[in-house]
Amino acid sequence: MAEITLVEAVRLALARAMEEDESVLVLGEDVGVDGGVFRATDGLIRRFGPDRVRDTPLAEAVIAGVSVGLAVQGFRPVAEIQFMGFIYPTMDQMVNHAARFRNRTRGRLTCPMVLRAPYGGGIHAPEHHSESNEAMFAHMPGLRVVIPSSPARAYGLMLAAVRDPDPVVFLEPKRIYRAIKEEVADDGSEQPLDTCFVLREGTDVTLVTWGAMSVETLAAAEALAETEISAEVIDVATLKPLDMATILASVEKTGRCVIVHEAALTGGFGGEIAARLAEHGLMSLLAPVQRVTGHDIVMPLPRLEDQYMPGTDRVVAAARRAVEFA
Amino acid sequence: MARTTVASFAIDRVAMLGSDGQMRGAAPAFAADPAELITLYRAMVLTRSFDAKAVAMQRTGRLGTYASVLGQEAVGIGAVAAMRPEDILVPSFREHGAQLWRGVTLEELFLYWGGDERGSNFAGPRDDFPVAIPVASHTPHAVGAALAVKLRGEDRAVVCIMGDGATSKGDFYESLNLAGVWSVPAVFLVNNNQWAISVPRSAQSAAETLAQKAVAVGIDGVQVDGNDVIAVRQVMAEALARARAEGRPTLVEAVTYRLGDHTTADDARRYRDDAEVSPHWEKEPVARLRTYLRGLGAWSRADEEKLLEDCRAQVDAAADAFLATPPQPPETIFDHIYAELPADLAAQRAAAMEGSDDG
Numbered sequence A: 001m002a003e004i005t006l007v008e009a010v011r012l013a014l015a016r017a018m019e020e021d022e023s024v025l026v027l028g029e030d031v032g033v034d035g036g037v038f039r040a041t042d043g044l045i046r047r048f049g050p051d052r053v054r055d056t057p058l059a060e061a062v063i064a065g066v067s068v069g070l071a072v073q074g075f076r077p078v079a080e081i082q083f084m085g086f087i088y089p090t091m092d093q094m095v096n097h098a099a100r101f102r103n104r105t106r107g108r109l110t111c112p113m114v115l116r117a118p119y120g121g122g123i124h125a126p127e128h129h130s131e132s133n134e135a136m137f138a139h140m141p142g143l144r145v146v147i148p149s150s151p152a153r154a155y156g157l158m159l160a161a162v163r164d165p166d167p168v169v170f171l172e173p174k175r176i177y178r179a180i181k182e183e184v185a186d187d188g189s190e191q192p193l194d195t196c197f198v199l200r201e202g203t204d205v206t207l208v209t210w211g212a213m214s215v216e217t218l219a220a221a222e223a224l225a226e227t228e229i230s231a232e233v234i235d236v237a238t239l240k241p242l243d244m245a246t247i248l249a250s251v252e253k254t255g256r257c258v259i260v261h262e263a264a265l266t267g268g269f270g271g272e273i274a275a276r277l278a279e280h281g282l283m284s285l286l287a288p289v290q291r292v293t294g295h296d297i298v299m300p301l302p303r304l305e306d307q308y309m310p311g312t313d314r315v316v317a318a319a320r321r322a323v324e325f326a
Numbered sequence B: 001m002a003r004t005t006v007a008s009f010a011i012d013r014v015a016m017l018g019s020d021g022q023m024r025g026a027a028p029a030f031a032a033d034p035a036e037l038i039t040l041y042r043a044m045v046l047t048r049s050f051d052a053k054a055v056a057m058q059r060t061g062r063l064g065t066y067a068s069v070l071g072q073e074a075v076g077i078g079a080v081a082a083m084r085p086e087d088i089l090v091p092s093f094r095e096h097g098a099q100l101w102r103g104v105t106l107e108e109l110f111l112y113w114g115g116d117e118r119g120s121n122f123a124g125p126r127d128d129f130p131v132a133i134p135v136a137s138h139t140p141h142a143v144g145a146a147l148a149v150k151l152r153g154e155d156r157a158v159v160c161i162m163g164d165g166a167t168s169k170g171d172f173y174e175s176l177n178l179a180g181v182w183s184v185p186a187v188f189l190v191n192n193n194q195w196a197i198s199v200p201r202s203a204q205s206a207a208e209t210l211a212q213k214a215v216a217v218g219i220d221g222v223q224v225d226g227n228d229v230i231a232v233r234q235v236m237a238e239a240l241a242r243a244r245a246e247g248r249p250t251l252v253e254a255v256t257y258r259l260g261d262h263t264t265a266d267d268a269r270r271y272r273d274d275a276e277v278s279p280h281w282e283k284e285p286v287a288r289l290r291t292y293l294r295g296l297g298a299w300s301r302a303d304e305e306k307l308l309e310d311c312r313a314q315v316d317a318a319a320d321a322f323l324a325t326p327p328q329p330p331e332t333i334f335d336h337i338y339a340e341l342p343a344d345l346a347a348q349r350a351a352a353m354e355g356s357d358d359g
């Protein structure tokens, strides 16, 4: 079994899915000969040919829209949007169409497609390349929103996303595309699209996060352990639908919760988790829920980008505030 | 300086049956058989009959907001008459006649416009798309469906119908462009009824014709008299043949006129006066085909009376059936969001059905 990166795991899963199901297609800008600007589709065109690995014109709305048409007609398209800042034109298709076909036709027509995009900041990319917009999609009924945090997770969740009978928005934290390597068995086994994963067990405070922020959050747990604070770390992985049971069970044990995400504070998905904790876990809480998030600002250009990204120290400080709250 | 012409274009306009009910030039082969024309005529009259009933029902609070197709019946019906049953229709929200011809039932149409999702669960044309409300947003679906049938090697084509307003949108252009690049068997039909709510065609685009929007993306473009069901059917048949045989998409602009309000929620007198509308009544599609059939001696006054009676009876029966159909059980609002109800949503469903907010 080889050690691979997250982006390689995405590719491995796509290849596996294409191998096992002829109706799986990959399309997007530069996904063919170039293999995608991050190489997530590298080599697929050689293996599966240009009918199934399709370069599109530079037109995001139609990339999503043509995928809707293909999916309704029985294919399983996996469409790539090159960067998160260019995903907005797809919203119309994802929200008004992909998410609704099943419901508006009472199941006659469905839309099993995946919209994938490299997501988040931290690689000093140009303007409009580093956004974290997961909450936009998570707000929309009928979509699943999935964010892997490791190569193994990316492989298992991507396979599940492609096989899922409904549309999935699959956001790939590009900051950790190549930062972590781990052994991933290419055995075709998927991971569930309705489950949060406990990455580290602990008893004093629950740290809830997803995507690339799992790196800082795990590091914070490590730092907290040095001062005798035992932190449990939860990787949400699938934001929609949300597995609140796992989070509630953890908070029942720890009584304290810190939610960590890279996206801006206001309207961020952390607010949803905090609200549900207030609704269903209030009596377990021994301290106010803390949020460590990006600021409510336009994503800074690379020279000041680090000022935006929530760091390990902020997570540690928030966890301390929660633990020390009387 | 060297300046040479590197590209040029011309747009044809096709017209056959004049507003006087006289045929200009040779009629296409299918039109030689009066029975074929009578089928088209019946479909247009049924559509008009449904349309009148739908407007009346909305006015009396028994139907939701409804978009009348009055005066534009030849566009949709001419188009789908050129399709085969196994082809796929991707319609706008105004093409009731096209949908009826394809096998969507009157009752399903009433259900949809009466606010019931089951109206889009067609028993007939299972692969036809439901109407699209966000203007032009369905045009990419036609490209996707056309690519799907092409990849499967099926001998099918896709027809997408949109309005003149739709041609101003980016997704419309993106779709034509992609259809050209991927050479998929799709035909795009613009119902140019001259208005997008209150915005006239002249304010929609500085282009002389909408058909010429095909030129920029390298596909065929043609204009047709949209009040002439024979010409529409013929032009669509030719476009569909090219789509099937060569994977060559076409943009067809059918020029017609919206005789009614935009929808039942609109009052067109706010932005156009009778003096503009009345001349268009002279050109409407149903009367001109009737005149032609009369001239052929293929349609009597008695035939007409019987047809009107039949259509009324059919439409009334469908309306009654719709009104007698109880709404879906409340919990069904949760049941078609995902293939399987996620735990999170199951809790919301249970709470809603209990009448509590404790999801």
Ligand SMILES: Cc1ncc(C[n+]2csc(CCOP(=O)(O)OP(=O)(O)O)c2C)c(N)n1
Binding pocket: B094, B133, B134, B135, B136, B162, B163, B164, B165, B166, B167, B191, B193, B195, B196, B197, B258, B262
């Ligand atoms: C994207 C979008 N914008 C606005 C509307 C509201 N609206 C509904 S129909 C319409 C005009 C459409 O004109 P046209 O495309 O010519 O079609 P017609 O109504 O004439 O059939 C508008 C503005 C809409 N449904 N979708």
Ligand SMILES: [Mg+2]
Binding pocket: B163, B164, B165, B191, B192, B193, B194, B195, B196, B197
């Ligand atoms: Mg119009």
